[in-house]
Amino acid sequence: MGCLESKDCLILGIDCSTRYTAVGYAKGDRVIGEMALDIGRYQSSLLPGLVEKLLSFVGFTLTDIDAVATTIGPGYFTGVRVGLSYAMTLAFGLEVPVIPILSLKALACDFLFVKNVVVIPVIWARGHEYYASAFESNGNDFIEIIEPKVIEEKELHSMINGISKRRSEQIFVIGDDVVRFRAKPEGACLVPNSTRGSNVAKLGFRFRSEAKCPSEIRALYLREPYS
Known part of the structure:
Protein backbone atom coordinates (compact mmCIF):
# COMPACT_ATOMS: atom_id res chain seq x y z
CA MET A 1 0.00 0.00 0.00
CA GLY A 2 3.03 2.26 0.26
CA CYS A 3 2.79 3.20 -3.43
CA LEU A 4 -0.58 4.86 -2.75
CA GLU A 5 1.14 7.52 -0.65
CA SER A 6 2.87 8.84 -3.77
CA LYS A 7 1.15 11.62 -5.69
CA ASP A 8 2.28 9.82 -8.82
CA CYS A 9 0.30 6.66 -8.08
CA LEU A 10 -2.08 5.76 -10.91
CA ILE A 11 -5.66 5.10 -9.85
CA LEU A 12 -8.38 3.76 -12.11
CA GLY A 13 -11.89 4.99 -11.29
CA ILE A 14 -14.99 3.05 -12.33
CA ASP A 15 -18.67 3.93 -11.93
CA CYS A 16 -21.56 1.97 -13.43
CA SER A 17 -24.18 2.90 -10.82
CA THR A 18 -26.20 5.18 -13.12
CA ARG A 19 -27.23 5.18 -16.79
CA TYR A 20 -23.68 6.00 -17.84
CA THR A 21 -20.59 3.82 -17.73
CA ALA A 22 -17.84 6.12 -16.46
CA VAL A 23 -14.12 5.37 -16.30
CA GLY A 24 -11.26 7.70 -15.49
CA TYR A 25 -7.67 7.86 -14.37
CA ALA A 26 -5.88 10.11 -11.91
CA LYS A 27 -2.29 10.38 -10.79
CA GLY A 28 -2.81 11.22 -7.18
CA ASP A 29 -5.46 13.93 -7.33
CA ARG A 30 -4.61 15.03 -10.90
CA VAL A 31 -6.98 13.95 -13.67
CA ILE A 32 -5.26 12.44 -16.70
CA GLY A 33 -8.23 11.08 -18.65
CA GLU A 34 -11.87 10.06 -18.50
CA MET A 35 -14.86 8.97 -20.56
CA ALA A 36 -18.55 8.28 -19.96
CA LEU A 37 -20.82 6.41 -22.34
CA ASP A 38 -24.43 5.28 -22.34
CA ILE A 39 -23.92 1.65 -23.40
CA GLY A 40 -26.90 0.10 -21.62
CA ARG A 41 -26.99 -3.69 -21.52
CA TYR A 42 -23.54 -3.91 -23.13
CA GLN A 43 -21.78 -2.72 -19.96
CA SER A 44 -20.34 -6.10 -19.01
CA SER A 45 -18.93 -6.81 -22.47
CA LEU A 46 -17.64 -3.33 -23.31
CA LEU A 47 -16.32 -2.10 -19.93
CA PRO A 48 -12.94 -3.93 -20.12
CA GLY A 49 -12.28 -2.51 -23.59
CA LEU A 50 -13.17 1.03 -22.47
CA VAL A 51 -10.77 0.77 -19.54
CA GLU A 52 -7.90 -0.42 -21.74
CA LYS A 53 -8.64 1.98 -24.62
CA LEU A 54 -8.60 5.03 -22.33
CA LEU A 55 -5.49 3.72 -20.60
CA SER A 56 -3.70 3.40 -23.94
CA PHE A 57 -4.84 6.88 -24.94
CA VAL A 58 -3.21 8.45 -21.85
CA GLY A 59 -0.02 6.44 -22.40
CA PHE A 60 -0.14 3.70 -19.78
CA THR A 61 -0.76 -0.04 -19.54
CA LEU A 62 -2.77 -2.11 -17.10
CA THR A 63 0.36 -3.02 -15.15
CA ASP A 64 0.89 0.68 -14.34
CA ILE A 65 -2.30 0.78 -12.24
CA ASP A 66 -1.62 1.05 -8.49
CA ALA A 67 -5.23 0.77 -7.27
CA VAL A 68 -8.79 0.49 -8.54
CA ALA A 69 -11.39 2.85 -7.08
CA THR A 70 -14.95 1.76 -7.75
CA THR A 71 -18.39 2.83 -6.66
CA ILE A 72 -20.10 0.18 -4.54
CA GLY A 73 -23.63 1.58 -4.77
CA PRO A 74 -26.32 2.40 -4.23
CA GLY A 75 -27.54 2.72 -7.79
CA TYR A 76 -28.82 0.76 -10.76
CA PHE A 77 -28.60 -2.83 -9.55
CA THR A 78 -27.11 -4.43 -12.68
CA GLY A 79 -24.64 -1.59 -13.18
CA VAL A 80 -23.37 -1.74 -9.60
CA ARG A 81 -22.89 -5.49 -9.94
CA VAL A 82 -21.09 -5.22 -13.30
CA GLY A 83 -18.77 -2.40 -12.22
CA LEU A 84 -17.91 -4.00 -8.92
CA SER A 85 -17.33 -7.45 -10.39
CA TYR A 86 -15.00 -6.11 -13.06
CA ALA A 87 -13.10 -3.90 -10.60
CA MET A 88 -12.55 -6.82 -8.23
CA THR A 89 -11.50 -9.19 -11.03
CA LEU A 90 -9.06 -6.67 -12.47
CA ALA A 91 -7.59 -5.87 -9.05
CA PHE A 92 -7.12 -9.57 -8.30
CA GLY A 93 -5.30 -10.03 -11.59
CA LEU A 94 -3.06 -7.00 -11.07
CA GLU A 95 -2.58 -7.74 -7.35
CA VAL A 96 -3.60 -4.20 -6.39
CA PRO A 97 -6.13 -3.01 -3.78
CA VAL A 98 -9.66 -1.79 -4.35
CA ILE A 99 -10.86 1.50 -2.84
CA PRO A 100 -14.65 1.46 -2.28
CA ILE A 101 -16.44 4.74 -3.02
CA LEU A 102 -20.06 5.57 -2.23
CA SER A 103 -21.78 6.27 -5.56
CA PRO A 192 -28.71 17.09 -14.18
CA ASN A 193 -25.13 15.96 -13.58
CA SER A 194 -23.57 12.54 -14.19
CA THR A 195 -20.76 10.83 -12.31
CA ARG A 196 -17.26 11.30 -13.71
CA GLY A 197 -14.82 8.41 -13.65
CA SER A 198 -12.00 10.83 -12.85
CA ASN A 199 -13.87 11.93 -9.72
CA VAL A 200 -14.06 8.31 -8.58
CA ALA A 201 -10.29 8.03 -9.14
CA LYS A 202 -9.60 11.28 -7.25
CA LEU A 203 -11.80 10.17 -4.36
CA GLY A 204 -9.87 6.91 -4.42
CA PHE A 205 -6.67 8.84 -3.75
CA ARG A 206 -8.34 10.93 -1.05
CA PHE A 207 -9.64 7.81 0.70
CA ARG A 208 -6.66 5.59 -0.09
CA SER A 209 -6.38 4.64 3.59
CA GLU A 210 -9.63 2.65 3.07
CA ALA A 211 -8.09 0.46 0.34
CA LYS A 212 -8.90 -3.21 0.79
CA CYS A 213 -8.18 -6.59 -0.68
CA PRO A 214 -10.70 -7.19 -3.52
CA SER A 215 -12.28 -10.10 -1.63
CA GLU A 216 -13.27 -7.74 1.20
CA ILE A 217 -15.33 -5.37 -0.97
CA ARG A 218 -19.13 -5.54 -0.69
CA ALA A 219 -21.87 -3.80 -2.63
CA LEU A 220 -24.26 -1.37 -0.97
CA TYR A 221 -27.60 -2.00 -2.67
CA LEU A 222 -29.94 -0.66 0.09
CA ARG A 223 -32.80 -2.74 -1.30
CA GLU A 224 -33.46 -6.04 -3.02
CA PRO A 225 -33.43 -6.01 -6.85
CA TYR A 226 -36.78 -5.37 -8.50
CA SER A 227 -38.30 -8.54 -9.93
Missing part, protein backbone atom coordinates in the same frame (compact mmCIF):
# COMPACT_ATOMS: atom_id res chain seq x y z
CA LEU A 104 -23.74 9.21 -4.13
CA LYS A 105 -20.53 10.85 -2.91
CA ALA A 106 -18.92 10.35 -6.32
CA LEU A 107 -21.96 11.96 -7.95
CA ALA A 108 -21.63 14.98 -5.65
CA CYS A 109 -17.85 15.31 -6.08
CA ASP A 110 -17.94 18.29 -8.47
CA PHE A 111 -19.19 20.37 -5.52
CA LEU A 112 -16.42 19.24 -3.18
CA PHE A 113 -14.58 22.57 -3.30
CA VAL A 114 -17.64 24.81 -3.32
CA LYS A 115 -18.13 26.53 0.03
CA ASN A 116 -21.41 26.88 1.89
CA VAL A 117 -23.58 24.53 -0.12
CA VAL A 118 -25.67 21.47 0.66
CA VAL A 119 -25.50 18.83 -2.04
CA ILE A 120 -28.22 16.18 -2.39
CA PRO A 121 -27.23 13.52 -4.95
CA VAL A 122 -30.06 11.32 -6.23
CA ILE A 123 -30.16 8.15 -8.31
CA TRP A 124 -33.40 6.58 -9.50
CA ALA A 125 -34.27 3.36 -7.66
CA ARG A 126 -37.59 2.30 -9.19
CA GLY A 127 -41.05 3.71 -9.71
CA HIS A 128 -41.09 7.03 -7.83
CA GLU A 129 -38.31 6.03 -5.43
CA TYR A 130 -34.75 7.37 -5.33
CA TYR A 131 -31.49 6.67 -3.59
CA ALA A 132 -30.46 9.89 -1.89
CA SER A 133 -28.21 11.37 0.75
CA ALA A 134 -27.13 14.87 1.71
CA PHE A 135 -23.70 16.42 2.18
CA GLU A 136 -22.51 19.77 3.43
CA SER A 137 -19.46 21.08 1.59
CA ASN A 138 -16.99 23.26 3.47
CA GLY A 139 -14.78 23.90 0.46
CA ASN A 140 -12.42 21.05 1.25
CA ASP A 141 -14.50 18.00 2.11
CA PHE A 142 -18.01 16.61 2.43
CA ILE A 143 -19.75 16.22 5.75
CA GLU A 144 -22.58 13.72 5.54
CA ILE A 145 -25.72 15.17 7.10
CA ILE A 146 -28.19 12.54 5.84
CA GLU A 147 -27.02 8.97 5.30
CA PRO A 148 -27.87 7.09 2.09
CA LYS A 149 -31.45 5.86 1.94
CA VAL A 150 -34.23 4.80 -0.41
CA ILE A 151 -36.89 7.49 -0.39
CA GLU A 152 -40.14 8.14 -2.24
CA GLU A 153 -40.21 11.31 -4.33
CA LYS A 154 -42.78 13.09 -2.17
CA GLU A 155 -40.72 12.37 0.95
CA LEU A 156 -37.58 13.46 -0.88
CA HIS A 157 -39.18 16.80 -1.68
CA SER A 158 -40.22 17.18 1.97
CA MET A 159 -36.65 16.39 3.05
CA ILE A 160 -35.26 19.02 0.67
CA ASN A 161 -37.80 21.59 1.82
CA GLY A 162 -36.94 20.86 5.46
CA ILE A 163 -33.23 21.34 4.84
CA SER A 164 -33.99 24.59 3.00
CA LYS A 165 -35.94 25.94 5.97
CA ARG A 166 -33.32 24.91 8.56
CA ARG A 167 -30.18 26.01 6.76
CA SER A 168 -28.93 29.09 4.97
CA GLU A 169 -26.69 27.37 2.41
CA GLN A 170 -27.66 27.06 -1.23
CA ILE A 171 -29.04 23.59 -1.99
CA PHE A 172 -28.22 21.61 -5.12
CA VAL A 173 -30.01 18.39 -6.05
CA ILE A 174 -27.82 16.60 -8.56
CA GLY A 175 -27.99 13.59 -10.84
CA ASP A 176 -29.21 12.70 -14.32
CA ASP A 177 -32.36 11.28 -12.77
CA VAL A 178 -33.67 14.66 -11.54
CA VAL A 179 -35.39 14.80 -14.94
CA ARG A 180 -37.68 12.05 -13.66
CA PHE A 181 -39.14 14.29 -10.94
CA ARG A 182 -42.86 14.87 -11.35
CA ALA A 183 -42.47 18.30 -9.73
CA LYS A 184 -39.59 20.62 -8.88
CA PRO A 185 -38.74 20.60 -5.16
CA GLU A 186 -38.93 23.94 -3.39
CA GLY A 187 -35.80 25.69 -2.20
CA ALA A 188 -33.29 23.86 -4.39
CA CYS A 189 -31.54 24.08 -7.72
CA LEU A 190 -31.66 20.96 -9.91
CA VAL A 191 -28.41 19.96 -11.64
Whole structure:
Protein backbone atom coordinates (compact mmCIF):
# COMPACT_ATOMS: atom_id res chain seq x y z
CA MET A 1 0.00 0.00 0.00
CA GLY A 2 3.03 2.26 0.26
CA CYS A 3 2.79 3.20 -3.43
CA LEU A 4 -0.58 4.86 -2.75
CA GLU A 5 1.14 7.52 -0.65
CA SER A 6 2.87 8.84 -3.77
CA LYS A 7 1.15 11.62 -5.69
CA ASP A 8 2.28 9.82 -8.82
CA CYS A 9 0.30 6.66 -8.08
CA LEU A 10 -2.08 5.76 -10.91
CA ILE A 11 -5.66 5.10 -9.85
CA LEU A 12 -8.38 3.76 -12.11
CA GLY A 13 -11.89 4.99 -11.29
CA ILE A 14 -14.99 3.05 -12.33
CA ASP A 15 -18.67 3.93 -11.93
CA CYS A 16 -21.56 1.97 -13.43
CA SER A 17 -24.18 2.90 -10.82
CA THR A 18 -26.20 5.18 -13.12
CA ARG A 19 -27.23 5.18 -16.79
CA TYR A 20 -23.68 6.00 -17.84
CA THR A 21 -20.59 3.82 -17.73
CA ALA A 22 -17.84 6.12 -16.46
CA VAL A 23 -14.12 5.37 -16.30
CA GLY A 24 -11.26 7.70 -15.49
CA TYR A 25 -7.67 7.86 -14.37
CA ALA A 26 -5.88 10.11 -11.91
CA LYS A 27 -2.29 10.38 -10.79
CA GLY A 28 -2.81 11.22 -7.18
CA ASP A 29 -5.46 13.93 -7.33
CA ARG A 30 -4.61 15.03 -10.90
CA VAL A 31 -6.98 13.95 -13.67
CA ILE A 32 -5.26 12.44 -16.70
CA GLY A 33 -8.23 11.08 -18.65
CA GLU A 34 -11.87 10.06 -18.50
CA MET A 35 -14.86 8.97 -20.56
CA ALA A 36 -18.55 8.28 -19.96
CA LEU A 37 -20.82 6.41 -22.34
CA ASP A 38 -24.43 5.28 -22.34
CA ILE A 39 -23.92 1.65 -23.40
CA GLY A 40 -26.90 0.10 -21.62
CA ARG A 41 -26.99 -3.69 -21.52
CA TYR A 42 -23.54 -3.91 -23.13
CA GLN A 43 -21.78 -2.72 -19.96
CA SER A 44 -20.34 -6.10 -19.01
CA SER A 45 -18.93 -6.81 -22.47
CA LEU A 46 -17.64 -3.33 -23.31
CA LEU A 47 -16.32 -2.10 -19.93
CA PRO A 48 -12.94 -3.93 -20.12
CA GLY A 49 -12.28 -2.51 -23.59
CA LEU A 50 -13.17 1.03 -22.47
CA VAL A 51 -10.77 0.77 -19.54
CA GLU A 52 -7.90 -0.42 -21.74
CA LYS A 53 -8.64 1.98 -24.62
CA LEU A 54 -8.60 5.03 -22.33
CA LEU A 55 -5.49 3.72 -20.60
CA SER A 56 -3.70 3.40 -23.94
CA PHE A 57 -4.84 6.88 -24.94
CA VAL A 58 -3.21 8.45 -21.85
CA GLY A 59 -0.02 6.44 -22.40
CA PHE A 60 -0.14 3.70 -19.78
CA THR A 61 -0.76 -0.04 -19.54
CA LEU A 62 -2.77 -2.11 -17.10
CA THR A 63 0.36 -3.02 -15.15
CA ASP A 64 0.89 0.68 -14.34
CA ILE A 65 -2.30 0.78 -12.24
CA ASP A 66 -1.62 1.05 -8.49
CA ALA A 67 -5.23 0.77 -7.27
CA VAL A 68 -8.79 0.49 -8.54
CA ALA A 69 -11.39 2.85 -7.08
CA THR A 70 -14.95 1.76 -7.75
CA THR A 71 -18.39 2.83 -6.66
CA ILE A 72 -20.10 0.18 -4.54
CA GLY A 73 -23.63 1.58 -4.77
CA PRO A 74 -26.32 2.40 -4.23
CA GLY A 75 -27.54 2.72 -7.79
CA TYR A 76 -28.82 0.76 -10.76
CA PHE A 77 -28.60 -2.83 -9.55
CA THR A 78 -27.11 -4.43 -12.68
CA GLY A 79 -24.64 -1.59 -13.18
CA VAL A 80 -23.37 -1.74 -9.60
CA ARG A 81 -22.89 -5.49 -9.94
CA VAL A 82 -21.09 -5.22 -13.30
CA GLY A 83 -18.77 -2.40 -12.22
CA LEU A 84 -17.91 -4.00 -8.92
CA SER A 85 -17.33 -7.45 -10.39
CA TYR A 86 -15.00 -6.11 -13.06
CA ALA A 87 -13.10 -3.90 -10.60
CA MET A 88 -12.55 -6.82 -8.23
CA THR A 89 -11.50 -9.19 -11.03
CA LEU A 90 -9.06 -6.67 -12.47
CA ALA A 91 -7.59 -5.87 -9.05
CA PHE A 92 -7.12 -9.57 -8.30
CA GLY A 93 -5.30 -10.03 -11.59
CA LEU A 94 -3.06 -7.00 -11.07
CA GLU A 95 -2.58 -7.74 -7.35
CA VAL A 96 -3.60 -4.20 -6.39
CA PRO A 97 -6.13 -3.01 -3.78
CA VAL A 98 -9.66 -1.79 -4.35
CA ILE A 99 -10.86 1.50 -2.84
CA PRO A 100 -14.65 1.46 -2.28
CA ILE A 101 -16.44 4.74 -3.02
CA LEU A 102 -20.06 5.57 -2.23
CA SER A 103 -21.78 6.27 -5.56
CA LEU A 104 -23.74 9.21 -4.13
CA LYS A 105 -20.53 10.85 -2.91
CA ALA A 106 -18.92 10.35 -6.32
CA LEU A 107 -21.96 11.96 -7.95
CA ALA A 108 -21.63 14.98 -5.65
CA CYS A 109 -17.85 15.31 -6.08
CA ASP A 110 -17.94 18.29 -8.47
CA PHE A 111 -19.19 20.37 -5.52
CA LEU A 112 -16.42 19.24 -3.18
CA PHE A 113 -14.58 22.57 -3.30
CA VAL A 114 -17.64 24.81 -3.32
CA LYS A 115 -18.13 26.53 0.03
CA ASN A 116 -21.41 26.88 1.89
CA VAL A 117 -23.58 24.53 -0.12
CA VAL A 118 -25.67 21.47 0.66
CA VAL A 119 -25.50 18.83 -2.04
CA ILE A 120 -28.22 16.18 -2.39
CA PRO A 121 -27.23 13.52 -4.95
CA VAL A 122 -30.06 11.32 -6.23
CA ILE A 123 -30.16 8.15 -8.31
CA TRP A 124 -33.40 6.58 -9.50
CA ALA A 125 -34.27 3.36 -7.66
CA ARG A 126 -37.59 2.30 -9.19
CA GLY A 127 -41.05 3.71 -9.71
CA HIS A 128 -41.09 7.03 -7.83
CA GLU A 129 -38.31 6.03 -5.43
CA TYR A 130 -34.75 7.37 -5.33
CA TYR A 131 -31.49 6.67 -3.59
CA ALA A 132 -30.46 9.89 -1.89
CA SER A 133 -28.21 11.37 0.75
CA ALA A 134 -27.13 14.87 1.71
CA PHE A 135 -23.70 16.42 2.18
CA GLU A 136 -22.51 19.77 3.43
CA SER A 137 -19.46 21.08 1.59
CA ASN A 138 -16.99 23.26 3.47
CA GLY A 139 -14.78 23.90 0.46
CA ASN A 140 -12.42 21.05 1.25
CA ASP A 141 -14.50 18.00 2.11
CA PHE A 142 -18.01 16.61 2.43
CA ILE A 143 -19.75 16.22 5.75
CA GLU A 144 -22.58 13.72 5.54
CA ILE A 145 -25.72 15.17 7.10
CA ILE A 146 -28.19 12.54 5.84
CA GLU A 147 -27.02 8.97 5.30
CA PRO A 148 -27.87 7.09 2.09
CA LYS A 149 -31.45 5.86 1.94
CA VAL A 150 -34.23 4.80 -0.41
CA ILE A 151 -36.89 7.49 -0.39
CA GLU A 152 -40.14 8.14 -2.24
CA GLU A 153 -40.21 11.31 -4.33
CA LYS A 154 -42.78 13.09 -2.17
CA GLU A 155 -40.72 12.37 0.95
CA LEU A 156 -37.58 13.46 -0.88
CA HIS A 157 -39.18 16.80 -1.68
CA SER A 158 -40.22 17.18 1.97
CA MET A 159 -36.65 16.39 3.05
CA ILE A 160 -35.26 19.02 0.67
CA ASN A 161 -37.80 21.59 1.82
CA GLY A 162 -36.94 20.86 5.46
CA ILE A 163 -33.23 21.34 4.84
CA SER A 164 -33.99 24.59 3.00
CA LYS A 165 -35.94 25.94 5.97
CA ARG A 166 -33.32 24.91 8.56
CA ARG A 167 -30.18 26.01 6.76
CA SER A 168 -28.93 29.09 4.97
CA GLU A 169 -26.69 27.37 2.41
CA GLN A 170 -27.66 27.06 -1.23
CA ILE A 171 -29.04 23.59 -1.99
CA PHE A 172 -28.22 21.61 -5.12
CA VAL A 173 -30.01 18.39 -6.05
CA ILE A 174 -27.82 16.60 -8.56
CA GLY A 175 -27.99 13.59 -10.84
CA ASP A 176 -29.21 12.70 -14.32
CA ASP A 177 -32.36 11.28 -12.77
CA VAL A 178 -33.67 14.66 -11.54
CA VAL A 179 -35.39 14.80 -14.94
CA ARG A 180 -37.68 12.05 -13.66
CA PHE A 181 -39.14 14.29 -10.94
CA ARG A 182 -42.86 14.87 -11.35
CA ALA A 183 -42.47 18.30 -9.73
CA LYS A 184 -39.59 20.62 -8.88
CA PRO A 185 -38.74 20.60 -5.16
CA GLU A 186 -38.93 23.94 -3.39
CA GLY A 187 -35.80 25.69 -2.20
CA ALA A 188 -33.29 23.86 -4.39
CA CYS A 189 -31.54 24.08 -7.72
CA LEU A 190 -31.66 20.96 -9.91
CA VAL A 191 -28.41 19.96 -11.64
CA PRO A 192 -28.71 17.09 -14.18
CA ASN A 193 -25.13 15.96 -13.58
CA SER A 194 -23.57 12.54 -14.19
CA THR A 195 -20.76 10.83 -12.31
CA ARG A 196 -17.26 11.30 -13.71
CA GLY A 197 -14.82 8.41 -13.65
CA SER A 198 -12.00 10.83 -12.85
CA ASN A 199 -13.87 11.93 -9.72
CA VAL A 200 -14.06 8.31 -8.58
CA ALA A 201 -10.29 8.03 -9.14
CA LYS A 202 -9.60 11.28 -7.25
CA LEU A 203 -11.80 10.17 -4.36
CA GLY A 204 -9.87 6.91 -4.42
CA PHE A 205 -6.67 8.84 -3.75
CA ARG A 206 -8.34 10.93 -1.05
CA PHE A 207 -9.64 7.81 0.70
CA ARG A 208 -6.66 5.59 -0.09
CA SER A 209 -6.38 4.64 3.59
CA GLU A 210 -9.63 2.65 3.07
CA ALA A 211 -8.09 0.46 0.34
CA LYS A 212 -8.90 -3.21 0.79
CA CYS A 213 -8.18 -6.59 -0.68
CA PRO A 214 -10.70 -7.19 -3.52
CA SER A 215 -12.28 -10.10 -1.63
CA GLU A 216 -13.27 -7.74 1.20
CA ILE A 217 -15.33 -5.37 -0.97
CA ARG A 218 -19.13 -5.54 -0.69
CA ALA A 219 -21.87 -3.80 -2.63
CA LEU A 220 -24.26 -1.37 -0.97
CA TYR A 221 -27.60 -2.00 -2.67
CA LEU A 222 -29.94 -0.66 0.09
CA ARG A 223 -32.80 -2.74 -1.30
CA GLU A 224 -33.46 -6.04 -3.02
CA PRO A 225 -33.43 -6.01 -6.85
CA TYR A 226 -36.78 -5.37 -8.50
CA SER A 227 -38.30 -8.54 -9.93
